[in-house]
Amino acid sequence: MDSKLPDTGMSIFAVMTQLANDCGAINLAQGFPSFNPDERLLELANKHLHAGANQYAPMSGVPALRHAIAKKTADLYGRQIDADTEITVCDGATEGLFSTIQAVVGSGDEVIVFDPAYDSYEPAVTLAGGVTRHLPLVITRDRPDFHIDWQQLAQSINSRTRLIILNFPQNPTGVILTADDLDALAEVTRDTSIYLLSDEVYEHIIFDDQAHQSLACHDELWQRTFIVSSFGKTYHVTGWKVGYCIAPSKLMAEFRNIHQWACYSVVTPLQHALADFMTLTPEHYRELPRFYEKKRDRFCDLVRNSRFTFTPAAGTFFQVLDFSEISEEDDVNYSRRLTREIGVASIPVSVFCEQPPPGRKLRFCFAKDDAILEEAAGKLCQL
Ligand SMILES: Cc1ncc(COP(=O)(O)O)c(C=O)c1O
Incomplete structure:
Protein backbone atom coordinates (compact mmCIF):
# COMPACT_ATOMS: atom_id res chain seq x y z
CA MET A 1 0.00 0.00 0.00
CA ASP A 2 1.29 3.50 -0.80
CA SER A 3 2.30 5.33 2.34
CA LYS A 4 1.01 8.81 3.09
CA LEU A 5 4.17 9.34 5.15
CA PRO A 6 6.81 7.53 3.09
CA ASP A 7 9.73 9.37 4.71
CA THR A 8 8.63 8.99 8.31
CA GLY A 9 10.06 5.97 10.05
CA MET A 10 9.06 4.83 13.52
CA SER A 11 9.28 7.61 16.13
CA ILE A 12 12.78 7.78 17.66
CA PHE A 13 11.17 7.45 21.12
CA ALA A 14 9.72 4.07 20.23
CA VAL A 15 13.00 2.99 18.61
CA MET A 16 15.23 3.93 21.56
CA THR A 17 12.79 2.65 24.19
CA GLN A 18 12.63 -0.69 22.38
CA LEU A 19 16.44 -0.83 22.20
CA ALA A 20 16.70 0.11 25.90
CA ASN A 21 14.26 -2.68 26.81
CA ASP A 22 16.05 -5.22 24.59
CA CYS A 23 19.43 -4.35 26.18
CA GLY A 24 18.15 -3.92 29.74
CA ALA A 25 19.53 -0.35 29.58
CA ILE A 26 18.48 2.58 31.77
CA ASN A 27 15.96 4.47 29.66
CA LEU A 28 16.82 8.17 29.79
CA ALA A 29 15.60 8.39 26.18
CA GLN A 30 11.82 8.74 26.37
CA GLY A 31 10.43 11.64 28.41
CA PHE A 32 8.45 10.06 31.23
CA PRO A 33 8.88 10.12 35.01
CA SER A 34 10.06 6.98 36.79
CA PHE A 35 7.89 7.97 39.79
CA ASN A 36 4.18 7.84 40.46
CA PRO A 37 1.83 10.83 40.61
CA ASP A 38 0.55 12.23 43.90
CA PRO A 282 -2.90 24.85 42.99
CA GLU A 283 0.51 24.73 44.67
CA HIS A 284 1.43 21.63 42.64
CA TYR A 285 2.36 23.49 39.45
CA ARG A 286 3.88 26.36 41.43
CA GLU A 287 6.23 23.90 43.16
CA LEU A 288 7.03 21.89 40.03
CA PRO A 289 9.87 24.18 38.83
CA ARG A 290 11.77 23.66 42.10
CA PHE A 291 11.10 19.91 42.05
CA TYR A 292 12.60 19.50 38.58
CA GLU A 293 15.31 22.12 39.14
CA LYS A 294 16.68 19.89 41.92
CA LYS A 295 16.68 16.95 39.51
CA ARG A 296 18.45 19.00 36.85
CA ASP A 297 21.05 20.13 39.36
CA ARG A 298 21.54 16.59 40.65
CA PHE A 299 22.04 15.18 37.15
CA CYS A 300 24.35 18.02 36.11
CA ASP A 301 26.44 17.62 39.30
CA LEU A 302 26.71 13.90 38.66
CA VAL A 303 28.02 14.32 35.10
CA ARG A 304 30.13 17.43 35.78
CA ASN A 305 33.34 15.41 36.00
CA SER A 306 32.58 13.41 32.86
CA ARG A 307 33.98 14.28 29.44
CA PHE A 308 30.57 15.50 28.26
CA THR A 309 30.15 19.27 27.94
CA PHE A 310 26.84 21.04 28.56
CA THR A 311 24.90 24.13 29.50
CA PRO A 312 22.34 23.35 32.22
CA ALA A 313 18.80 23.27 30.77
CA ALA A 314 16.69 26.36 31.48
CA GLY A 315 13.49 24.30 31.39
CA THR A 316 11.92 20.89 30.52
CA PHE A 317 13.07 17.62 32.09
CA PHE A 318 15.79 17.07 29.50
CA GLN A 319 19.51 17.78 29.64
CA VAL A 320 21.54 17.89 26.43
CA LEU A 321 25.11 16.61 26.73
CA ASP A 322 27.71 17.14 24.00
CA PHE A 323 30.07 14.21 23.43
CA SER A 324 32.42 15.91 20.90
CA GLU A 325 35.36 15.44 23.29
CA ILE A 326 34.67 11.72 23.63
CA SER A 327 33.94 10.47 20.13
CA GLU A 328 33.77 11.54 16.50
CA GLU A 329 30.95 9.13 15.77
CA ASP A 330 27.58 10.58 14.65
CA ASP A 331 25.00 10.96 17.40
CA VAL A 332 22.59 8.32 16.06
CA ASN A 333 25.22 5.57 16.08
CA TYR A 334 26.76 6.81 19.31
CA SER A 335 23.44 6.77 21.20
CA ARG A 336 22.78 3.23 20.02
CA ARG A 337 26.27 2.15 21.05
CA LEU A 338 25.89 3.74 24.50
CA THR A 339 22.61 1.91 24.96
CA ARG A 340 24.10 -1.44 24.00
CA GLU A 341 27.57 -1.11 25.54
CA ILE A 342 27.19 0.96 28.70
CA GLY A 343 23.45 0.50 29.24
CA VAL A 344 22.19 4.11 29.10
CA ALA A 345 19.65 5.08 26.42
CA SER A 346 19.38 8.67 25.17
CA ILE A 347 17.97 10.48 22.14
CA PRO A 348 20.30 11.77 19.39
CA VAL A 349 19.47 15.45 18.84
CA SER A 350 20.12 15.38 15.08
CA VAL A 351 16.92 13.38 14.50
CA PHE A 352 14.99 16.56 15.38
CA CYS A 353 16.84 18.56 12.71
CA GLU A 354 16.84 18.92 8.94
CA GLN A 355 20.50 20.07 9.02
CA PRO A 356 22.90 18.64 11.62
CA PRO A 357 23.03 20.87 14.73
CA PRO A 358 26.38 22.22 15.97
CA GLY A 359 28.42 19.71 17.97
CA ARG A 360 27.49 16.13 18.80
CA LYS A 361 24.56 16.07 21.14
CA LEU A 362 22.44 13.58 23.05
CA ARG A 363 19.30 14.31 25.07
CA PHE A 364 18.89 12.69 28.49
CA CYS A 365 15.63 12.72 30.49
CA PHE A 366 16.20 13.49 34.18
CA ALA A 367 12.59 12.91 35.32
CA LYS A 368 13.86 9.88 37.21
CA ASP A 369 14.44 8.82 40.81
CA ASP A 370 17.84 9.92 42.07
CA ALA A 371 19.08 6.32 42.30
CA ILE A 372 18.45 5.88 38.56
CA LEU A 373 20.19 9.18 37.75
CA GLU A 374 23.16 8.17 39.92
CA GLU A 375 23.51 4.78 38.26
CA ALA A 376 23.22 6.28 34.75
CA ALA A 377 25.66 9.12 35.50
CA GLY A 378 28.15 6.64 36.97
CA LYS A 379 28.19 4.85 33.62
CA LEU A 380 28.43 8.09 31.62
CA CYS A 381 31.41 9.23 33.73
CA GLN A 382 33.34 6.12 32.70
CA LEU A 383 33.44 7.25 29.06
C1 LIG B 1 7.34 19.10 22.97
C2 LIG B 1 6.29 18.07 23.18
N1 LIG B 1 5.07 18.26 22.67
C3 LIG B 1 4.10 17.36 22.82
C4 LIG B 1 4.31 16.19 23.51
C5 LIG B 1 3.20 15.18 23.63
O1 LIG B 1 2.49 15.30 24.81
P1 LIG B 1 1.35 14.22 25.19
O2 LIG B 1 2.04 13.04 25.78
O3 LIG B 1 0.47 14.92 26.18
O4 LIG B 1 0.63 13.86 23.94
C6 LIG B 1 5.57 15.94 24.06
C7 LIG B 1 5.83 14.68 24.77
O5 LIG B 1 6.96 14.30 24.98
C8 LIG B 1 6.59 16.92 23.90
O6 LIG B 1 7.80 16.74 24.41
Whole structure:
Protein backbone atom coordinates (compact mmCIF):
# COMPACT_ATOMS: atom_id res chain seq x y z
CA MET A 1 0.00 0.00 0.00
CA ASP A 2 1.29 3.50 -0.80
CA SER A 3 2.30 5.33 2.34
CA LYS A 4 1.01 8.81 3.09
CA LEU A 5 4.17 9.34 5.15
CA PRO A 6 6.81 7.53 3.09
CA ASP A 7 9.73 9.37 4.71
CA THR A 8 8.63 8.99 8.31
CA GLY A 9 10.06 5.97 10.05
CA MET A 10 9.06 4.83 13.52
CA SER A 11 9.28 7.61 16.13
CA ILE A 12 12.78 7.78 17.66
CA PHE A 13 11.17 7.45 21.12
CA ALA A 14 9.72 4.07 20.23
CA VAL A 15 13.00 2.99 18.61
CA MET A 16 15.23 3.93 21.56
CA THR A 17 12.79 2.65 24.19
CA GLN A 18 12.63 -0.69 22.38
CA LEU A 19 16.44 -0.83 22.20
CA ALA A 20 16.70 0.11 25.90
CA ASN A 21 14.26 -2.68 26.81
CA ASP A 22 16.05 -5.22 24.59
CA CYS A 23 19.43 -4.35 26.18
CA GLY A 24 18.15 -3.92 29.74
CA ALA A 25 19.53 -0.35 29.58
CA ILE A 26 18.48 2.58 31.77
CA ASN A 27 15.96 4.47 29.66
CA LEU A 28 16.82 8.17 29.79
CA ALA A 29 15.60 8.39 26.18
CA GLN A 30 11.82 8.74 26.37
CA GLY A 31 10.43 11.64 28.41
CA PHE A 32 8.45 10.06 31.23
CA PRO A 33 8.88 10.12 35.01
CA SER A 34 10.06 6.98 36.79
CA PHE A 35 7.89 7.97 39.79
CA ASN A 36 4.18 7.84 40.46
CA PRO A 37 1.83 10.83 40.61
CA ASP A 38 0.55 12.23 43.90
CA GLU A 39 -1.42 9.56 45.78
CA ARG A 40 -4.38 11.97 46.08
CA LEU A 41 -4.65 12.17 42.28
CA LEU A 42 -4.78 8.39 42.06
CA GLU A 43 -7.46 8.29 44.75
CA LEU A 44 -9.51 10.88 42.85
CA ALA A 45 -9.25 8.82 39.67
CA ASN A 46 -10.38 5.78 41.60
CA LYS A 47 -13.25 7.75 43.16
CA HIS A 48 -14.55 8.97 39.81
CA LEU A 49 -14.21 5.53 38.20
CA HIS A 50 -16.41 4.12 40.96
CA ALA A 51 -18.79 7.09 41.06
CA GLY A 52 -20.04 6.34 37.55
CA ALA A 53 -18.01 8.79 35.45
CA ASN A 54 -17.57 6.12 32.81
CA GLN A 55 -19.51 7.35 29.79
CA TYR A 56 -18.58 9.86 27.07
CA ALA A 57 -17.40 13.25 28.28
CA PRO A 58 -18.65 16.37 26.47
CA MET A 59 -16.77 16.90 23.21
CA SER A 60 -14.97 19.97 24.56
CA GLY A 61 -14.08 18.38 27.92
CA VAL A 62 -15.81 18.16 31.31
CA PRO A 63 -16.86 21.65 32.46
CA ALA A 64 -15.05 21.39 35.83
CA LEU A 65 -11.74 20.77 34.08
CA ARG A 66 -12.28 23.58 31.57
CA HIS A 67 -13.03 25.96 34.44
CA ALA A 68 -9.88 24.84 36.30
CA ILE A 69 -7.81 25.48 33.14
CA ALA A 70 -9.41 28.93 32.73
CA LYS A 71 -8.59 29.80 36.34
CA LYS A 72 -4.98 28.70 35.98
CA THR A 73 -4.58 30.66 32.75
CA ALA A 74 -5.91 33.79 34.45
CA ASP A 75 -3.82 33.30 37.61
CA LEU A 76 -0.54 32.58 35.85
CA TYR A 77 -0.72 34.47 32.57
CA GLY A 78 -3.32 37.17 33.25
CA ARG A 79 -5.48 35.98 30.33
CA GLN A 80 -9.23 35.62 30.98
CA ILE A 81 -10.49 32.86 28.70
CA ASP A 82 -14.00 31.59 28.27
CA ALA A 83 -14.25 28.04 29.59
CA ASP A 84 -17.15 27.31 27.21
CA THR A 85 -15.74 28.59 23.94
CA GLU A 86 -11.95 28.88 24.26
CA ILE A 87 -10.80 25.60 25.83
CA THR A 88 -10.90 22.02 24.59
CA VAL A 89 -9.56 19.01 26.46
CA CYS A 90 -7.57 16.77 24.11
CA ASP A 91 -6.26 13.26 23.85
CA GLY A 92 -2.81 14.37 25.06
CA ALA A 93 -0.99 17.35 23.66
CA THR A 94 -0.30 15.20 20.59
CA GLU A 95 -3.94 15.32 19.50
CA GLY A 96 -4.08 19.05 20.28
CA LEU A 97 -1.11 19.64 17.98
CA PHE A 98 -2.52 17.36 15.30
CA SER A 99 -6.01 18.87 15.34
CA THR A 100 -4.65 22.44 15.28
CA ILE A 101 -2.48 21.64 12.28
CA GLN A 102 -5.39 19.98 10.45
CA ALA A 103 -7.61 22.96 11.25
CA VAL A 104 -5.17 25.57 9.99
CA VAL A 105 -3.02 24.05 7.24
CA GLY A 106 -4.26 23.37 3.72
CA SER A 107 -2.71 22.05 0.55
CA GLY A 108 0.53 23.86 -0.34
CA ASP A 109 0.59 25.97 2.84
CA GLU A 110 3.95 26.44 4.48
CA VAL A 111 4.56 25.82 8.16
CA ILE A 112 7.70 27.04 9.92
CA VAL A 113 9.25 24.96 12.71
CA PHE A 114 12.44 25.59 14.64
CA ASP A 115 15.04 22.83 14.71
CA PRO A 116 15.64 20.83 16.77
CA ALA A 117 11.86 20.36 16.51
CA TYR A 118 9.65 17.83 18.29
CA ASP A 119 8.99 15.00 15.88
CA SER A 120 5.17 15.00 15.70
CA TYR A 121 4.85 18.36 13.91
CA GLU A 122 6.08 17.51 10.43
CA PRO A 123 4.02 14.33 9.84
CA ALA A 124 0.87 16.26 10.83
CA VAL A 125 1.75 19.06 8.41
CA THR A 126 2.42 16.53 5.63
CA LEU A 127 -0.94 14.82 6.22
CA ALA A 128 -2.65 18.22 5.96
CA GLY A 129 -0.99 18.70 2.55
CA GLY A 130 1.36 21.38 3.84
CA VAL A 131 5.09 21.84 3.52
CA THR A 132 7.36 22.11 6.58
CA ARG A 133 10.08 24.76 6.50
CA HIS A 134 12.83 24.13 9.05
CA LEU A 135 14.68 27.07 10.55
CA PRO A 136 17.53 26.25 12.92
CA LEU A 137 17.64 27.72 16.38
CA VAL A 138 20.98 29.51 16.47
CA ILE A 139 23.80 30.06 18.95
CA THR A 140 25.51 33.45 18.79
CA ARG A 141 28.29 35.14 20.74
CA ASP A 142 25.92 37.54 22.50
CA ARG A 143 23.36 34.79 23.22
CA PRO A 144 25.11 31.43 23.67
CA ASP A 145 21.94 29.36 24.20
CA PHE A 146 19.85 28.16 21.25
CA HIS A 147 17.42 30.91 20.21
CA ILE A 148 15.32 32.13 17.28
CA ASP A 149 17.05 34.28 14.68
CA TRP A 150 14.27 36.85 14.19
CA GLN A 151 15.80 38.30 11.06
CA GLN A 152 16.01 34.87 9.48
CA LEU A 153 12.38 34.23 10.43
CA ALA A 154 11.27 37.54 8.90
CA GLN A 155 13.10 36.68 5.68
CA SER A 156 11.57 33.20 5.54
CA ILE A 157 7.96 34.37 5.67
CA ASN A 158 6.13 34.58 2.36
CA SER A 159 2.54 34.66 1.10
CA ARG A 160 2.20 30.86 1.55
CA THR A 161 3.30 30.89 5.22
CA ARG A 162 0.24 29.82 7.18
CA LEU A 163 1.52 28.68 10.57
CA ILE A 164 4.57 29.03 12.83
CA ILE A 165 5.03 26.34 15.47
CA LEU A 166 6.88 27.22 18.64
CA ASN A 167 7.82 25.02 21.58
CA PHE A 168 9.23 26.71 24.68
CA PRO A 169 10.51 25.52 27.15
CA GLN A 170 11.92 23.56 24.26
CA ASN A 171 12.28 19.83 23.84
CA PRO A 172 15.10 18.79 23.39
CA THR A 173 17.36 21.81 24.11
CA GLY A 174 15.62 23.03 27.29
CA VAL A 175 15.81 26.68 26.16
CA ILE A 176 13.08 29.22 26.96
CA LEU A 177 11.60 32.40 25.50
CA THR A 178 12.16 35.90 26.90
CA ALA A 179 9.58 38.70 26.97
CA ASP A 180 11.61 40.39 24.21
CA ASP A 181 11.18 37.26 22.09
CA LEU A 182 7.39 37.63 22.32
CA ASP A 183 7.64 41.24 21.14
CA ALA A 184 9.92 40.19 18.29
CA LEU A 185 7.41 37.50 17.26
CA ALA A 186 4.60 40.06 17.31
CA GLU A 187 6.62 42.37 15.10
CA VAL A 188 7.47 39.65 12.57
CA THR A 189 3.87 38.43 12.27
CA ARG A 190 2.15 41.84 12.42
CA ASP A 191 0.10 42.59 9.26
CA THR A 192 0.21 38.93 8.18
CA SER A 193 -2.49 36.26 8.36
CA ILE A 194 -0.13 33.74 9.95
CA TYR A 195 -1.38 31.63 12.85
CA LEU A 196 0.79 30.52 15.74
CA LEU A 197 0.80 27.13 17.44
CA SER A 198 2.57 27.28 20.77
CA ASP A 199 3.45 23.89 22.24
CA GLU A 200 3.75 24.73 25.94
CA VAL A 201 3.71 21.24 27.44
CA TYR A 202 6.68 22.17 29.68
CA GLU A 203 5.12 25.46 30.83
CA HIS A 204 5.52 24.51 34.51
CA ILE A 205 9.04 23.09 34.22
CA ILE A 206 11.23 26.19 34.13
CA PHE A 207 14.23 26.95 36.33
CA ASP A 208 16.39 29.59 37.99
CA ASP A 209 13.39 31.81 38.91
CA GLN A 210 12.55 32.50 35.27
CA ALA A 211 8.88 33.03 34.37
CA HIS A 212 7.35 31.07 31.52
CA GLN A 213 6.56 33.45 28.64
CA SER A 214 3.29 31.96 27.50
CA LEU A 215 1.92 33.38 24.28
CA ALA A 216 -1.27 33.84 26.35
CA CYS A 217 0.51 36.71 28.15
CA HIS A 218 0.77 38.78 24.99
CA ASP A 219 -2.39 40.65 23.85
CA GLU A 220 -1.39 40.92 20.21
CA LEU A 221 -0.03 37.38 19.80
CA TRP A 222 -2.99 35.78 21.60
CA GLN A 223 -5.36 36.83 18.80
CA ARG A 224 -3.65 34.43 16.34
CA THR A 225 -2.53 31.68 18.72
CA PHE A 226 -3.43 28.11 19.63
CA ILE A 227 -1.70 26.99 22.84
CA VAL A 228 -1.36 23.30 23.60
CA SER A 229 -0.39 21.84 26.96
CA SER A 230 -0.28 18.42 28.62
CA PHE A 231 -1.36 17.19 32.05
CA GLY A 232 1.01 14.28 31.47
CA LYS A 233 4.08 16.44 32.01
CA THR A 234 2.67 18.52 34.85
CA TYR A 235 1.16 15.78 37.01
CA HIS A 236 3.57 12.88 36.25
CA VAL A 237 0.90 11.00 34.29
CA THR A 238 2.22 10.78 30.72
CA GLY A 239 0.31 7.51 30.27
CA TRP A 240 -3.04 9.21 30.87
CA LYS A 241 -2.71 11.14 27.61
CA VAL A 242 -4.83 14.11 28.67
CA GLY A 243 -3.94 17.57 27.40
CA TYR A 244 -5.72 20.69 26.27
CA CYS A 245 -5.81 23.42 23.68
CA ILE A 246 -6.76 27.05 24.34
CA ALA A 247 -7.38 29.64 21.63
CA PRO A 248 -9.65 32.65 20.94
CA SER A 249 -13.21 31.46 20.27
CA LYS A 250 -13.16 31.80 16.46
CA LEU A 251 -10.00 29.70 16.26
CA MET A 252 -11.30 27.25 18.84
CA ALA A 253 -14.47 26.67 16.80
CA GLU A 254 -12.34 25.39 13.90
CA PHE A 255 -10.16 23.38 16.28
CA ARG A 256 -13.27 21.61 17.62
CA ASN A 257 -14.44 20.97 14.10
CA ILE A 258 -11.39 18.70 13.70
CA HIS A 259 -11.18 17.42 17.28
CA GLN A 260 -14.74 16.05 17.16
CA TRP A 261 -13.78 13.81 14.23
CA ALA A 262 -10.30 12.94 15.47
CA CYS A 263 -11.36 11.55 18.87
CA TYR A 264 -14.62 13.29 19.85
CA SER A 265 -13.88 13.32 23.59
CA VAL A 266 -11.34 12.31 26.21
CA VAL A 267 -11.33 9.77 29.05
CA THR A 268 -14.04 10.97 31.48
CA PRO A 269 -12.96 9.82 34.98
CA LEU A 270 -9.42 11.15 34.53
CA GLN A 271 -10.75 14.55 33.49
CA HIS A 272 -12.80 14.73 36.70
CA ALA A 273 -9.81 13.62 38.76
CA LEU A 274 -7.56 16.26 37.17
CA ALA A 275 -10.21 18.96 37.69
CA ASP A 276 -10.52 18.13 41.40
CA PHE A 277 -6.76 17.87 41.84
CA MET A 278 -6.10 21.21 40.13
CA THR A 279 -8.62 22.87 42.42
CA LEU A 280 -7.33 21.13 45.57
CA THR A 281 -3.62 21.65 44.95
CA PRO A 282 -2.90 24.85 42.99
CA GLU A 283 0.51 24.73 44.67
CA HIS A 284 1.43 21.63 42.64
CA TYR A 285 2.36 23.49 39.45
CA ARG A 286 3.88 26.36 41.43
CA GLU A 287 6.23 23.90 43.16
CA LEU A 288 7.03 21.89 40.03
CA PRO A 289 9.87 24.18 38.83
CA ARG A 290 11.77 23.66 42.10
CA PHE A 291 11.10 19.91 42.05
CA TYR A 292 12.60 19.50 38.58
CA GLU A 293 15.31 22.12 39.14
CA LYS A 294 16.68 19.89 41.92
CA LYS A 295 16.68 16.95 39.51
CA ARG A 296 18.45 19.00 36.85
CA ASP A 297 21.05 20.13 39.36
CA ARG A 298 21.54 16.59 40.65
CA PHE A 299 22.04 15.18 37.15
CA CYS A 300 24.35 18.02 36.11
CA ASP A 301 26.44 17.62 39.30
CA LEU A 302 26.71 13.90 38.66
CA VAL A 303 28.02 14.32 35.10
CA ARG A 304 30.13 17.43 35.78
CA ASN A 305 33.34 15.41 36.00
CA SER A 306 32.58 13.41 32.86
CA ARG A 307 33.98 14.28 29.44
CA PHE A 308 30.57 15.50 28.26
CA THR A 309 30.15 19.27 27.94
CA PHE A 310 26.84 21.04 28.56
CA THR A 311 24.90 24.13 29.50
CA PRO A 312 22.34 23.35 32.22
CA ALA A 313 18.80 23.27 30.77
CA ALA A 314 16.69 26.36 31.48
CA GLY A 315 13.49 24.30 31.39
CA THR A 316 11.92 20.89 30.52
CA PHE A 317 13.07 17.62 32.09
CA PHE A 318 15.79 17.07 29.50
CA GLN A 319 19.51 17.78 29.64
CA VAL A 320 21.54 17.89 26.43
CA LEU A 321 25.11 16.61 26.73
CA ASP A 322 27.71 17.14 24.00
CA PHE A 323 30.07 14.21 23.43
CA SER A 324 32.42 15.91 20.90
CA GLU A 325 35.36 15.44 23.29
CA ILE A 326 34.67 11.72 23.63
CA SER A 327 33.94 10.47 20.13
CA GLU A 328 33.77 11.54 16.50
CA GLU A 329 30.95 9.13 15.77
CA ASP A 330 27.58 10.58 14.65
CA ASP A 331 25.00 10.96 17.40
CA VAL A 332 22.59 8.32 16.06
CA ASN A 333 25.22 5.57 16.08
CA TYR A 334 26.76 6.81 19.31
CA SER A 335 23.44 6.77 21.20
CA ARG A 336 22.78 3.23 20.02
CA ARG A 337 26.27 2.15 21.05
CA LEU A 338 25.89 3.74 24.50
CA THR A 339 22.61 1.91 24.96
CA ARG A 340 24.10 -1.44 24.00
CA GLU A 341 27.57 -1.11 25.54
CA ILE A 342 27.19 0.96 28.70
CA GLY A 343 23.45 0.50 29.24
CA VAL A 344 22.19 4.11 29.10
CA ALA A 345 19.65 5.08 26.42
CA SER A 346 19.38 8.67 25.17
CA ILE A 347 17.97 10.48 22.14
CA PRO A 348 20.30 11.77 19.39
CA VAL A 349 19.47 15.45 18.84
CA SER A 350 20.12 15.38 15.08
CA VAL A 351 16.92 13.38 14.50
CA PHE A 352 14.99 16.56 15.38
CA CYS A 353 16.84 18.56 12.71
CA GLU A 354 16.84 18.92 8.94
CA GLN A 355 20.50 20.07 9.02
CA PRO A 356 22.90 18.64 11.62
CA PRO A 357 23.03 20.87 14.73
CA PRO A 358 26.38 22.22 15.97
CA GLY A 359 28.42 19.71 17.97
CA ARG A 360 27.49 16.13 18.80
CA LYS A 361 24.56 16.07 21.14
CA LEU A 362 22.44 13.58 23.05
CA ARG A 363 19.30 14.31 25.07
CA PHE A 364 18.89 12.69 28.49
CA CYS A 365 15.63 12.72 30.49
CA PHE A 366 16.20 13.49 34.18
CA ALA A 367 12.59 12.91 35.32
CA LYS A 368 13.86 9.88 37.21
CA ASP A 369 14.44 8.82 40.81
CA ASP A 370 17.84 9.92 42.07
CA ALA A 371 19.08 6.32 42.30
CA ILE A 372 18.45 5.88 38.56
CA LEU A 373 20.19 9.18 37.75
CA GLU A 374 23.16 8.17 39.92
CA GLU A 375 23.51 4.78 38.26
CA ALA A 376 23.22 6.28 34.75
CA ALA A 377 25.66 9.12 35.50
CA GLY A 378 28.15 6.64 36.97
CA LYS A 379 28.19 4.85 33.62
CA LEU A 380 28.43 8.09 31.62
CA CYS A 381 31.41 9.23 33.73
CA GLN A 382 33.34 6.12 32.70
CA LEU A 383 33.44 7.25 29.06
C1 LIG B 1 7.34 19.10 22.97
C2 LIG B 1 6.29 18.07 23.18
N1 LIG B 1 5.07 18.26 22.67
C3 LIG B 1 4.10 17.36 22.82
C4 LIG B 1 4.31 16.19 23.51
C5 LIG B 1 3.20 15.18 23.63
O1 LIG B 1 2.49 15.30 24.81
P1 LIG B 1 1.35 14.22 25.19
O2 LIG B 1 2.04 13.04 25.78
O3 LIG B 1 0.47 14.92 26.18
O4 LIG B 1 0.63 13.86 23.94
C6 LIG B 1 5.57 15.94 24.06
C7 LIG B 1 5.83 14.68 24.77
O5 LIG B 1 6.96 14.30 24.98
C8 LIG B 1 6.59 16.92 23.90
O6 LIG B 1 7.80 16.74 24.41
